[in-house]
Amino acid sequence: MAKIKTFFQCQACGYVSPKWVGKCPDCGEWNTIVEEKKESRPRGIPAGKTEPQPLNTITSGREKRTKTGIKELDRVLGGGIVEGSVILVGGDPGIGKSTILMQAISGLSKKQNTVLYVSGEESPEQIKLRAERLSINSDRIVLLAETSLEGIIDTASKMNPDTIVIDSIQTMYNDDILSAPGSVSQVRECAARLMFFAKRSAIPVFIVGHVTKEGAIAGPRVLEHIVDTVLYFEGDRGQPYRILRTVKNRFGSTNEIGVFEMTDAGLVEIENPSELFLAQRPLNVSGSTVIASMEGTRPLMVELQALVSPTTFGMPRRTSIGVDFNRVNLLVAVLEKKAGLHLGGMDIFINVVGGLRIVEPAIDLGIVMTIASSLKEIPIDPKIFMFGEIGLSGEIRAVAYAEQRIKEAAKIGFRTAVMSGNNQERLKDSFGLEIIGVNNIEEALERIGI
Numbered sequence: 001m002a003k004i005k006t007f008f009q010c011q012a013c014g015y016v017s018p019k020w021v022g023k024c025p026d027c028g029e030w031n032t033i034v035e036e037k038k039e040s041r042p043r044g045i046p047a048g049k050t051e052p053q054p055l056n057t058i059t060s061g062r063e064k065r066t067k068t069g070i071k072e073l074d075r076v077l078g079g080g081i082v083e084g085s086v087i088l089v090g091g092d093p094g095i096g097k098s099t100i101l102m103q104a105i106s107g108l109s110k111k112q113n114t115v116l117y118v119s120g121e122e123s124p125e126q127i128k129l130r131a132e133r134l135s136i137n138s139d140r141i142v143l144l145a146e147t148s149l150e151g152i153i154d155t156a157s158k159m160n161p162d163t164i165v166i167d168s169i170q171t172m173y174n175d176d177i178l179s180a181p182g183s184v185s186q187v188r189e190c191a192a193r194l195m196f197f198a199k200r201s202a203i204p205v206f207i208v209g210h211v212t213k214e215g216a217i218a219g220p221r222v223l224e225h226i227v228d229t230v231l232y233f234e235g236d237r238g239q240p241y242r243i244l245r246t247v248k249n250r251f252g253s254t255n256e257i258g259v260f261e262m263t264d265a266g267l268v269e270i271e272n273p274s275e276l277f278l279a280q281r282p283l284n285v286s287g288s289t290v291i292a293s294m295e296g297t298r299p300l301m302v303e304l305q306a307l308v309s310p311t312t313f314g315m316p317r318r319t320s321i322g323v324d325f326n327r328v329n330l331l332v333a334v335l336e337k338k339a340g341l342h343l344g345g346m347d348i349f350i351n352v353v354g355g356l357r358i359v360e361p362a363i364d365l366g367i368v369m370t371i372a373s374s375l376k377e378i379p380i381d382p383k384i385f386m387f388g389e390i391g392l393s394g395e396i397r398a399v400a401y402a403e404q405r406i407k408e409a410a411k412i413g414f415r416t417a418v419m420s421g422n423n424q425e426r427l428k429d430s431f432g433l434e435i436i437g438v439n440n441i442e443e444a445l446e447r448i449g450i
Contacts, residue, residue: 004178005038012212014184014220036185037178063251066163066204069107072260072269073100075298076231076244078252081108081163084202085251086195088169088224090209090217091233096242096260097208100233100267101165102127102134104206109140112162116155120147120171120181134266147181149174149190153197161203166194168208170218184220191226224248235262236355241276242267243356246296256296274301274412277354283382287374290385290414291366292405293358299401299408301385303353304363306370311347322352323367324359331368331390338394339368339441341375362399364390365418368441372450380448385409386418394441398422407431418448 008017010033015026023030065080074080077087091097105115119127124143131137142159146152149172156164166172172190173181180186191207198205207227209217217223217230224230230248235241244258259273270276278301282288287306292299304323311317320328328350335341348371352358365388373380387405389397398420406417410431417433424437438444 007036007038008033009036009184010034011184014188014222034179034183036183038185066108066111068104069110070100070104070258070269071271072244072258073104076246076249076256076258077229078246078249078256081204082228082251083204084198085229086191086198086205086207086227087229087231088207088209088217088227089231089233090211092211092215092237094237095233095235096262096267097233098122098130098167099134099262100244100260101167101206101208102130102136103266105141105163105165106134106136106138108163109138113140114159114161115141115163115165116144116159116161117141117165117167118144118146118152119167120145121168133264147171147173149193153193156197156203157201160201163204163206164198165206166208168210169194169223170210182218187218188220188222188226191223195226234355234357239355241270241355253296257298274299274408277302277356278412281353281382284379286377286379287370289366289370289373289380290382291358291363292385292387292409292417293360293363294401294405299404300356301409301412301414302356302358304366304370305351305353306367306374307349308343308346308371308374311345316343316345317347317349319348320350322355322357323350323363327361327364328367330392331364332371334390334392334394335368335371335441339372339445341372343371343375346375360399361389362387364388365396365444369418369444369448369450372445376450378450380450381416383413383415384418384448385414385416386444388418388420388423388438390441396420396438396440396444398426402427403429403431406433406435409433418444 008020010024012029012032013027015024020033024032063082065082067074067080089097109115124145127143169187170182173186174189177185177189194205212218228250232245234243240262242260242262246254246256259270260267261270281303289304290301291304293302332343336343365386389399402423410433418436421437421439424435436447438447
């Protein structure tokens with residue numbers, strides 16, 4: 001006879017406790033321990049045993065990829081969809097997850113026989129309304145409103161579609177688990193079953209995942225370990241631009257991004273985002289400069305703004321949007337120590353225009369120059385861009401992909417590049433730009449004229 005086992009599990013990290021507690025001992029979150037039940041059954045003899053194979057006897061071939069017809073999506077996937085891969089797409093509510101997947105399966109339906117779209121949140125009529133708004137109408141797209149995992153797998157086994165979309169994993173449930181849909185146990189088990197089905201049938205599966213208020217995908221962290229690719233949809237609700245970012249990809253590079261614009265007709269690709277982000281840049285104003293950043297293999301020219309003003313409170317404010325807060329504080333301390341700027345009584349606000357978030361250290365030089373420009377009310381030449389990492393001693397260090405950054409800037413019309421002296425020595429081509437090599441903060445401020 002099957003026995004029902006009761007336990008308490010954290011919905012944030014998956015920690016299991018024999019009794020209820022208010023604070024999770026593992027992740028420290030409050031009120032996340034929920035009672036769950038599991039039916040334990042006697043185990044039989046496992047079927048389908050595999051034998052170990054020597055490495056030199058295994059043949060490998062280049063994975064077969066299918067283009068979605070959306071170049072920006074294919075870029076972040078590493079060139080297209082791989083057979084049998086499981087792709088997790090996460091993002092805030094209303095950011096465009098279902099929209100981009102509907103557009104993707106529209107392109108796939110033109111090359112494939114059948115695409116199965118499974119929705120646990122919307123009725124087929126609601127999905128039809130979205131398809132009409134996106135001008136999508138195909139008899140090869142089959143809609144299924146179902147939340148039972150067993151029913152979904154049975155239907156997929158009979159149909160044998162070329163691609164499956166699950167929207168969303170938090171609404172699916174497995175009959176073998178007694179906990180509610182969206183719980184840690186249900187999400188983990190449903191994702192594992194879908195992964196086994198995808199690998200066995202060589203059918204790629206897209207999974208939509210909800211996110212928590214912190215921005216991470218809801219459910220256990222093992223969900224991201226199970227799947228092959230994890231994509232995050234980012235963007236400000238007040239901005240029309242959306243960033244599709246790769247944080248994990250077993251079949252391609254990570255940290256690739258795709259840039260889209262949300263319109264009434266769906267998501268539109270932006271092939272040259274640098275020109276878009278700089279389109280409304282104010283010229284000849286203090287506290288504004290352009291930095292050359294790398295997102296995966298794509299160089300981006302982004303405007304960085306700073307506002308420095310005397311504080312009216314006892315404690316100066318430090319606010320950063322799009323860059324790491326602790327990194328800004330570190331660079332402010334270096335400016336005070338090595339450049340002699342008095343910033344202790346100043347409010348400092350840093351903003352990356354366009355809703356981007358940049359984490360690479362190559363933007364350090366742009367941050368310190370923008371702060372100094374705003375403090376001294378001296379504009380930086382709008383035809384100058386810069387990049388470089390700054391150390392605690394005030395030295396400017398070389399960064400990777402210098403030539404790719406310069407090439408991108410030359411296309412847009414910049415005339416001068418400010419970078420580390422080490423990067424200048426290694427350059428093979430300046431692409432017609434004036435190159436200024438600097439070795440420390442004091443020299444950079446002098447050469448730029450601040």
